[in-house]
Amino acid sequence: FSWSEQMENDLRAGKSNAVTTNVTPWLRQKTESGDTIIGARAILNQGLEMADAVFFILDPQGNIAERKDAAKAFLRDGYWELQDVKVFKAGNIRALATDKVPTNLKPEFVQERLARPETIPFYELPRKIEVARSFGLKANAFAMQFDSLVALPFLLVAMTLIAA
Template sequence: MILSTLGRYFFKRYIVTTFWFLIGIFALIFIIDFSELASRMSALPHYTVSGALLMTTFRIPTILQQTVPFVALFSAMAALISLNRRYELVVTRAAGISVWQFLRPFVLGAFLVGVLAVVALNPLAAWGTKRAEALEAEWGSSRSAQSNSIPWLRQIYDGTDTIIGARSVQNGGTELINVTVIHFDPQGTIILRQDAKSAKLEDGYWLLKGVTESGNGRLPRRLETVQLRTNLKADFVQERLAKADSIQFFDLPHKIDVARSFGFSTDAMETQLHSLLSLPLLLVAMTLIAACVSLKFSRFNQSRSVILGGILSGFVLYVVTVLVKAFGSSGIVPPFVAAWLPVVVAMALGSTILLHQEDG
């Protein structure tokens, strides 16, 4: 069926519908995100309209990949309802082709869209996020798009205990913005504080720029650069500060191995990896849900309650997927179970409902 003329026609209809949905969502995200950026960052010293347009472009893939499951749901519903209204599915059924046969092109299309989202959109989103953060830092913003909490690191080098904090992180944690470094003596008393505009982890030291030093009993002094000796390695810092959803798909297996070697929890990264691996099947589940509410023939007006039920079902599936993913990231549920269980259950329910509707 998939390679037949009718199968290719259905496949093309689904892909074209998905493409136009993506274009529409892209435009909507661009307008909304640009407006939000302009209102939030227009007061920054180095803000420009062209820069805001560029940053919005960098941020779009990250936002767009969150909408992919809904794109699959709405595309399948729109394509199937359109085919129904034109009697094309009626003729297909009359020719003796079952629902399981003519749904194969839609399922294949959803699966391929999911694969493209994993291997193309996800790496692009990770790259765009880094570029957007770098551009935001150049504008002088102290906010971080990567972390909602202030990251802190502790190091002990040559008997000196040092705590390093920052308002935001870049490049997986090897570059810090608006840095505070606090030095302690062996008795735990603060002996020196350094405030820097930025810090970059080099080979064996942190390079602080735009530093203001202050200590007990002395006036603050300003320094252009300061080298802070460290025994922290780039891999360690990246695993300590980087968020799982900011790591691209192809880097996740290596990052998981590195995190394990340092003794860090890998639940968040493993959950992210399995979530990306299960994304194509999640889109297949969304397609089955769309089929459950779109295959009933209606020439002029599809039942609004049925369509609304399909949309709500897809939304509930997405919310459950995100919720269980959060449980997996925190270690409450095994990562494999957290990523795959909602998808498998949704596919089983969708198939069961279709069996009941079509085969009694």
């Protein structure tokens, strides 16, 4: 019983979507003020929420002008809403309760880029595959998940027939 409670707590805390160093998700967004590179320890809510997010804000020459570490980041319409933020700029550190980083990223793009295929309902996978390909992203993981779910009933029937 305690094992199942621990597993439930891990899932609710977002640890199931924790990323490893090999697959840390990084996004690069271009805005009028310069580029921003975004990374996160964990991706939640199909990519619309990030835990332990890092924002590197670059100046027009490509140098890091500012770094923002946020406990949580939420993609809103036209901006990232950061909570519990530490801002590193020119050797100074400031702590802020909330902050905003402008973005032109659309929620659909971020969802396709960061969502894990296992978290997407079966009936939404064909649309996700189509949208990912329209953004020029690889949809192999989504397609593999879809094909695996389609093949699962046949696999179970074959296993039952072999066992009988």
